[in-house]
Amino acid sequence: MLDPLPGLGRLIRALDGRRSERTIRADAARDGLGPGVVEVVLAALRSARLVTDLDPADLLAMGAGPAAVARAAVELPSAAVVPRSAVWRNRASAAVVVDGATRVGVPLAAVLAASGVGRVVVRDEGSVRAADAVVGGLTADDEGRPRSSAAADAVRRVSPSTDQRPLPPGVPPDLTVLARPWAASDPVAVRSVDGGAVLVATVRGETGVVGPLVVPGATSCLRCADLHRRDADGRWPGLAAQLVTAEPPASGSTLTCLLTALLAAGQVLAYLDDAGAPLTLDASVELRPPDLIPRVRRWPPHPSCGCGAARPEQSPAEDADPLPPGGESSPQGRMGR
Ligand SMILES: [Zn+2]
Structure with missing residues (x-):
C-alpha cells in the first residue's frame, strides 16, 4: 500500500x-x-x-525484563481504560488472598496474577485430588502434591514475577476470596479472614456463586445473608452446620468453574481498580447449568446484624431462599435426579 x-x-x-x-x-x-x-x-x-493513553506510573510498574514487559503490554491497555490514574501501578501494589486451592480458586488466582495483581497468595492444606485438575489451575500431574505449592506453580506458570509470599501476621490483604464450597457458611473460615474486603467465589453443587463482595462496615456481610436465610427457614442453621462439617468432593464442570473464576476475577479487579460499584456489593451472582446465564440475588444489610451496614429503611431480602445460593439441599449435589 x-x-x-x-x-x-x-x-x-x-x-x-x-x-x-x-x-x-x-x-x-x-x-x-x-x-x-x-x-x-x-x-x-x-x-x-x-x-490508549498510558499513565507513566503504569509503565514504570510493568516489571523488570522484556518478558514481564511483553506480558504487561497485552494486559495493560484493557486496564488503562478505567477512568482512574495509574491503575496498573495500583494493581501491582495490591495483595489478594485466595482461600481454597479449588477448581475455582486456582484459575482465579492465576487470572489475577496475569492481570497485574502484584501479590496473590493461595491458602490451602492437604493434597491435590485427581478431580481438582482444571484448565488454568491444578494439573493432572499435581495429584498427591501439597495443594498450596501446586497452586503456587499454577500462578507462576502465567506470571513468574508475582509475589506469592504469605502476608505477615496482622497485615490484612486488600481482598480475600473465599473459594471453598461452603466457606461463606462456615464461621471458622470467615474468622480466618484477617480484615479487608471479602468476596465469595465458589461452585456449590453444580452452581457457580460469585458474591457477595463484603466491604466491612459499608455493605451487607456474610452474616447478613445468613440471617436472611434464617428468617426464611428456621432449619437453615442446622443445614449450614452439616454442610461445613466435612470437606466436600470437587464439583462443577470445567465450564462452570472457569466462568465462575472469571466473573469473580472481574469483580476483584473492579474493586481494586475503584472502577465503579461492583455488581456483587449486597448481592451474589449465580451461574446455573445448562445456560450459565448470570442471575443476581440481592442480600441487603440485615437489621439484626451488628456489622453496621443496615440502614433504618432497609427492606427484607428480595428473593430470599432458605437454601443457600444454588438451592442444593445436599452438599455438593451428590443426589441423583
Ligand atoms: Zn452484616
Whole structure:
C-alpha cells in the first residue's frame, strides 16, 4: 500500500507504548508531518480505541525484563481504560488472598496474577485430588502434591514475577476470596479472614456463586445473608452446620468453574481498580447449568446484624431462599435426579 503521507507509517509504528507523546510528536515533525495532521491521526486512533493513553506510573510498574514487559503490554491497555490514574501501578501494589486451592480458586488466582495483581497468595492444606485438575489451575500431574505449592506453580506458570509470599501476621490483604464450597457458611473460615474486603467465589453443587463482595462496615456481610436465610427457614442453621462439617468432593464442570473464576476475577479487579460499584456489593451472582446465564440475588444489610451496614429503611431480602445460593439441599449435589 502507498503511504498517503510521508512519515505516517513511521508515526503509527512509533505508537508502541515505549515513547511519550511529546517524543512521538517531535519525531513526526522531523519526518515532515505537520502538527495538524498528527493531531487528526492521534484523535482518530484514540476514538477508535486503537491507541490508549498510558499513565507513566503504569509503565514504570510493568516489571523488570522484556518478558514481564511483553506480558504487561497485552494486559495493560484493557486496564488503562478505567477512568482512574495509574491503575496498573495500583494493581501491582495490591495483595489478594485466595482461600481454597479449588477448581475455582486456582484459575482465579492465576487470572489475577496475569492481570497485574502484584501479590496473590493461595491458602490451602492437604493434597491435590485427581478431580481438582482444571484448565488454568491444578494439573493432572499435581495429584498427591501439597495443594498450596501446586497452586503456587499454577500462578507462576502465567506470571513468574508475582509475589506469592504469605502476608505477615496482622497485615490484612486488600481482598480475600473465599473459594471453598461452603466457606461463606462456615464461621471458622470467615474468622480466618484477617480484615479487608471479602468476596465469595465458589461452585456449590453444580452452581457457580460469585458474591457477595463484603466491604466491612459499608455493605451487607456474610452474616447478613445468613440471617436472611434464617428468617426464611428456621432449619437453615442446622443445614449450614452439616454442610461445613466435612470437606466436600470437587464439583462443577470445567465450564462452570472457569466462568465462575472469571466473573469473580472481574469483580476483584473492579474493586481494586475503584472502577465503579461492583455488581456483587449486597448481592451474589449465580451461574446455573445448562445456560450459565448470570442471575443476581440481592442480600441487603440485615437489621439484626451488628456489622453496621443496615440502614433504618432497609427492606427484607428480595428473593430470599432458605437454601443457600444454588438451592442444593445436599452438599455438593451428590443426589441423583
Ligand atoms: Zn452484616
